[in-house]
Amino acid sequence: MSFKKENGQKLYSSISEVAQMFGVNESTLRFWEKEFDIIQPRKTGKGTRFYRQEDIEAVRLIYHLVKERGMTLAGARQKLKYNKEGTVRQEEIVNRLKMIKEELLSMKAAFDSLHPEE
Numbered sequence: 001m002s003f004k005k006e007n008g009q010k011l012y013s014s015i016s017e018v019a020q021m022f023g024v025n026e027s028t029l030r031f032w033e034k035e036f037d038i039i040q041p042r043k044t045g046k047g048t049r050f051y052r053q054e055d056i057e058a059v060r061l062i063y064h065l066v067k068e069r070g071m072t073l074a075g076a077r078q079k080l081k082y083n084k085e086g087t088v089r090q091e092e093i094v095n096r097l098k099m100i101k102e103e104l105l106s107m108k109a110a111f112d113s114l115h116p117e118e
Helices: 013-022 026-035 053-068 073-114
Strands: 047-049
Touching: 013 026, 013 047, 013 053, 026 047, 026 053, 047 053, 053 073
Parallel strands: none
Antiparallel strands: none
């Protein structure tokens, strides 16, 4: 099994890496895997999970619904069942806005360090 693409990007991430990305426990990811059929990591014969980029995006979407928007698992399942595309678009917009906010805060901090009296 290849773990890197030709350009050096990882093909698979371990469950511990994915858990760390989202600040959740590995047990949470295993539970979500049972609750949401859109998360389907590859498993070795010993049961070791390897997450593809599609799985990580699915986890990101579920994380957004459950942890950031405060939905129940049942509510998140229903949202994905009836409006997955709209939910994906909304999550992408929220992520872009977060990145813009981080960039603006970084620019403000740089400005403040150059102009401490203003």
